[in-house]
Amino acid sequence: MRAERTIVTLSSIAVAIFLVGCTHAVQTTSGINYLASFPEAVKSDQDFEAKLRAAANVEPLLRFPARIGLARIGHNHCRAMLLSPSAEEGKAWLELADSLGPDYGEFVPISPLVAAMVAPTPPACWDSDSARDVVGTVRLAAARQHIDVVMIYEVDATANARRNPLSIANWTVIGAFVVPSQNLKAQGVAQAMLVDVRNGYPYGTIKATADDKAMSALIRSWEAEKDLTKRVETAAVKNLAQEARDLMRELKQDLAARD
Numbered sequence: 001m002r003a004e005r006t007i008v009t010l011s012s013i014a015v016a017i018f019l020v021g022c023t024h025a026v027q028t029t030s031g032i033n034y035l036a037s038f039p040e041a042v043k044s045d046q047d048f049e050a051k052l053r054a055a056a057n058v059e060p061l062l063r064f065p066a067r068i069g070l071a072r073i074g075h076n077h078c079r080a081m082l083l084s085p086s087a088e089e090g091k092a093w094l095e096l097a098d099s100l101g102p103d104y105g106e107f108v109p110i111s112p113l114v115a116a117m118v119a120p121t122p123p124a125c126w127d128s129d130s131a132r133d134v135v136g137t138v139r140l141a142a143a144r145q146h147i148d149v150v151m152i153y154e155v156d157a158t159a160n161a162r163r164n165p166l167s168i169a170n171w172t173v174i175g176a177f178v179v180p181s182q183n184l185k186a187q188g189v190a191q192a193m194l195v196d197v198r199n200g201y202p203y204g205t206i207k208a209t210a211d212d213k214a215m216s217a218l219i220r221s222w223e224a225e226k227d228l229t230k231r232v233e234t235a236a237v238k239n240l241a242q243e244a245r246d247l248m249r250e251l252k253q254d255l256a257a258r259d
Contacts, residue, residue, distance in 0.1 A: 024206040024247040028254040031058045058201045062149050064252050065105030069150035069197070071138045080134040082112045082141070088234045092241040099245055104252065108147060115141035135195070142197040149203060151244065153192035155236055157229045187211050188232030190240040194247065203251055206243040210235035 035056050070093050072085040085093070090109070097107040119137040135152065142150045188210045194203040210232050 024243050026204040026250045028060050031056050058199045066148040068107050069110045069142045069147035071110040071152045073134050073154050082115050089237045092238040096241040110141050118144045139197050147197050149196050151194050155190045155233045157188040157233045186228040186232045188236035190236035204247045208239035208243050
């Protein structure tokens with residue numbers, strides 16, 4: 001009995017999550033200065049140049065302390081949508097707010113219920129520019145909540161199972177239940193952009209990843225993959241929050257230098 005319990009325990013062992021890579025980029029450049037470098041308009045390209053000028057004609061409005069929104073987006077069938085973050089993700093962002101302190105302001109989750117009140121009815125999937133639609137929805141909801149800037153983030157994860165040398169036990173009834181014959185691997189990727197709610201100015205982007213490994217019995221491999229996927233998603237968001245701390249500190253310094 002003792003040996004059997006050991007095998008069952010091994011089937012659910014997970015190797016510690018580790019950080020694969022994090023990146024961030026900050027922007028505080030002037031739209032006015034950028035537009036000053038534009039050449040004289042060419043007649044054949046006037047329409048497109050007008051779009052370029054409109055896109056460039058934004059200035060950083062952010063000043064700290066600020067109301068900073070947090071918006072988790074994801075996909076539901078064919079459409080991107082605003083989602084509620086998990087409790088673990090919320091804890092990661094709360095720890096970020098605590099580490100930054102009151103000089104940066106407060107972090108406020110963007111409510112899907114508020115978004116439902118202020119956003120237009122989404123178009124049919126085949127008529128929808130999904131990414132643009134959800135960013136617009138987030139900005140509308142953030143405006144209703146009187147948010148200055150919003151951190152829009154998304155998380156994705158993949159998992160796969162491969163047989164290990166113990167997989168011969170899969171041919172037995174008992175072995176399929178208790179022998180850890182499947183090696184599981186998963187990777188989570190979290191990405192975010194910090195956007196001004198009022199004019200859409202992009203203050204920066206961040207990205208973080210996380211890996212995890214586990215072993216599972218064949219009969220439990222689907223559940224183990226699902227659990228592992230959730231685990232790396234949470235780990236990626238925790239790493240993303242750490243990267244967001246560096247972005248916010250750099251951004252605050254750069255904006256202060258502009259004043």
